Amino acid sequence: MNHPTALKSAVAVLSALCVQTAWGASPMSDPAVRAMAHDIFEQLIEINTTDSIGSTTVAAQAMARRLLDAGFAAADVTVVGPNDRKGNLVARYRGKAGSKLRPILIIGHLDVVEARREDWTTDPFQFVEQDGYYYGRGTQDMKECDAIAVTNFIRLKKEGYVPDRDIILALTADEEGGKSNGVDWLLKNRRGLIDAEYVLNPDGGGVVTEHGKPLTVEFEATEKLYADYQVLATNRGGHSSLPRPDNPIYQVAHALEALERAPFPFELNNVTREYFKQMALLETPQRAADLRAILATPPDPAAIERLSKDPRYNSTMRTTCVATMLTGGHAPNALPQRAEANVNCRISPGHSQEEIRLALVKLFNDFELSVRYRSDSGELSDHGSDRNAMAPPPLRADVIDSLRSVSAKLWPGAPVIPIMEPGASDSIYTMMEGLPSYGISGVAIDRDDHREHGRDERVKIDSFYTGVEFYYQFLKALTTPAH
């Protein structure tokens, strides 16, 4: 009976079975849910939602139709916005009647960055399945997450699931640009529709993988504040055969050199402290030692300098400002009358746009240079807004615990790590309104395969369906009534 070969093959069969059972146990093997997720994703990708010629209203209405068909009450599904092309969907999943708990709000943007057919291998507005990936504009940023949210609303509804509180889904316009940011508009005009205890924004965070192997599960616990500054020098100019020391191109160049050489000071907050602490457990010995050294009091300047060479660590430990555009002069044979640079800053929590403007003025140390704040819509002002980068909200235990327990099932061994997002998302609007906001996504992307805003954007097919499963389990973990 216990023939070694038989035993071996029995073990092999058994472990194969276990693997299969693990998959088999996953409701994502439910072909109906898979097909629904696929169709919703495909539909969203193929509706052009760019600012130039697209419409988020069309996408919002398509999702509204699906929710209504699944049995959501008409009163709980709304498409609203400032104009025909910038509609936002707000859908409310009703929780237990009489619940005293305030709702959870999920936000996701429907709009996508422009994409030109000639730049891409496939048509960016066709949903293409190829080599284990779905291709199309918005497959990483962030129609995959919009599709995941809509799929799970319908799936939970069909199951008859009753959460312990309402869950609101807002799919919105103009996160990537444009003049009609949907989250901002809803907060200002229809606050009652989306008022919540806290916000989940799948535009941030996610599962970091390498060749498909999960490394970490990141969640965005805070983000930096975006700001542009115009650095301008003007001059009477003249004939280039008679150069003078006053030259606006040199003035701007000197300012940018100063900027290059003087990084903003090192600083930590409760989120970045935890982030570095966790990363020290994963890094190589030298890196880990440096990470511990910057967490010490006082932090080790040599370790800060070494870690600053890594763009991700650098952006996490300080406000960054970088020259992004440059123009100047008007003729090859004339002294320039004007030179201008754009300096783009990502401001750490606790500082305002005006504070950073004044820091630049001081750094450039040239009273003839003007340093003006440039708003999102391009207006220039001598005074930056006093808008502060938001202080990180408390890390809610219910959110973190639910995230940890579901992650442990789907990506065992990958630690859950809080991050400060160096970019900016719609969470800035909800955070400014006092709604704690967390960037949580269940979609895994290889760390060297980030294609948001770029060409041939794609997501692994498996990642997408695991993401569906993640949000299904995560929402249940967050809203299953305690007994």
Ligand SMILES: [Zn+2]
């Ligand atoms: Zn996005």
